[in-house]
Amino acid sequence: EAQVTQNPRYLITVTGKKLTVTCSQNMNHEYMSWYRQDPGLGLRQIYYSMNVEVTDKGDVPEGYKVSRKEKRNFPLILESPSPNQTSLYFCASSPGYQETQYFGPGTRLLVL
Amino acid sequence: AQSVSQHNHHVILSEAASLELGCNYSYGGTVNLFWYVQYPGQHLQLLLKYFSGDPLVKGIKGFEAEFIKSKFSFNLRKPSVQWSDTAEYFCAVRSSGSARQLTFGSGTQLTVLP
Numbered sequence: 001e002a003q004v005t006q007n008p009r010y011l012i013t014v015t016g017k018k019l020t021v022t023c024s025q026n027m028n029h030e031y032m033s034w035y036r037q038d039p040g041l042g043l044r045q046i047y048y049s050m051n052v053e054v055t056d057k058g059d060v061p062e063g064y065k066v067s068r069k070e071k072r073n074f075p076l077i078l079e080s081p082s083p084n085q086t087s088l089y090f091c092a093s094s095p096g097y098q099e100t101q102y103f104g105p106g107t108r109l110l111v112l
Numbered sequence: 113a114q115s116v117s118q119h120n121h122h123v124i125l126s127e128a129a130s131l132e133l134g135c136n137y138s139y140g141g142t143v144n145l146f147w148y149v150q151y152p153g154q155h156l157q158l159l160l161k162y163f164s165g166d167p168l169v170k171g172i173k174g175f176e177a178e179f180i181k182s183k184f185s186f187n188l189r190k191p192s193v194q195w196s197d198t199a200e201y202f203c204a205v206r207s208s209g210s211a212r213q214l215t216f217g218s219g220t221q222l223t224v225l226p
Contacts, residue, residue: 033214040121042202042218043156050212058213090155097212098144103156 002027004104006091012110013081021076021107023091031097032074033058034066036087037106043090049074050097081111114139114207118217125193126225133188133220135177135203142208145186147177150219151199159201162186173197195226 004025013019025032033048035058045058049068063085065077074093078085088108092101115138125131137143147159160171167179177188186203203217 031212035216040218042116042118043204043216045213045215048212056212059215092156098206100146100158100161101214103148105155 002102004091004093004102006089006104006107008107009105010108012112014112015082016080019078019081019109021078021089021091021109023074023076023104024072025074025091025093025102026072027093027095027102028071029093029095029102030071031095031099031101032068032091032093033101034064034074034076035090035092036060036085037090038087046076046089048097081109083111085109086111114143114205114213114215116203116205116215116217118201118203118220120220121218122221122223124223124225127195128192129224131188131190131193131197131222133201133203133222135186135188135217136184137186137203137205137207138184139205139207140184144206145177145179146204146206146214147171147175147186147188148202148204148216149199150202156202159188193222193224195224198222198224 007022034046035043044060047066049055091104094101117136145162148156162169162179170176
C-alpha cells in the first residue's frame, strides 16, 4: 500500500531533550516536506526537500533540522525542544514539487 | 510571499444545507490551488485541485470549487452536506513565484448537524 508513515504518533518530552520524528514514504517520491499544524494557523511549512541531499527552509524553520540521506526518509530533528514547539506535525511527499502531496498520519508532540 | 485567507473559521450547517467556504489568495501570477479535508483524528486528504483549464473543478464526495482569477478566489461548494462532511477544510496555494512551497490557509471547521 502506498503511504507516508510517521513515528512516533504521540510524544511527550521535556524542554531541551533532543528528539527525532521519522518520516518514510514507499512511493519513490522526490519531494518531501514537514508541516506543523496549530489551531487558528492552519499548516505551516517547516522544511522541504526536493531530492536526496537537497533541503530548504519553509516558513517556520527555527528550532528544527532535517536531513535527506535516502530518498524514502526525511526525519525531523528538534535539537533542543521548547514548549512553543508543542504542535501536530505532518510529513508529506509528492512525485515532484508541482504535484499533489500525500500526507502522513501526523505526530502529536507535547513539550513540557 | 504568497498567502491564503479563509475567512470562515467555523461553519455550522444542518444536513442537506448548501455549503460554500471561501478561499482567497494573494499571488497575482500563475497558481495551483487545492482543497484538503481533515476528518477528526485523520490526516489530510485531497478533495480537489486546480492546475489549469476549466475553472470549475469537481472533486470527490460531491465537492466542487470555482477558480475566479479576477477575484483571486477558489471557493469550495457542495449543494447538500451530510453529517459525514463534518471536518476541517484547508485551502492551499502554490504559486509560480514560490513553486516549491505549498501555503495553507488557517482552515475552516465545518460542523454538520444531523
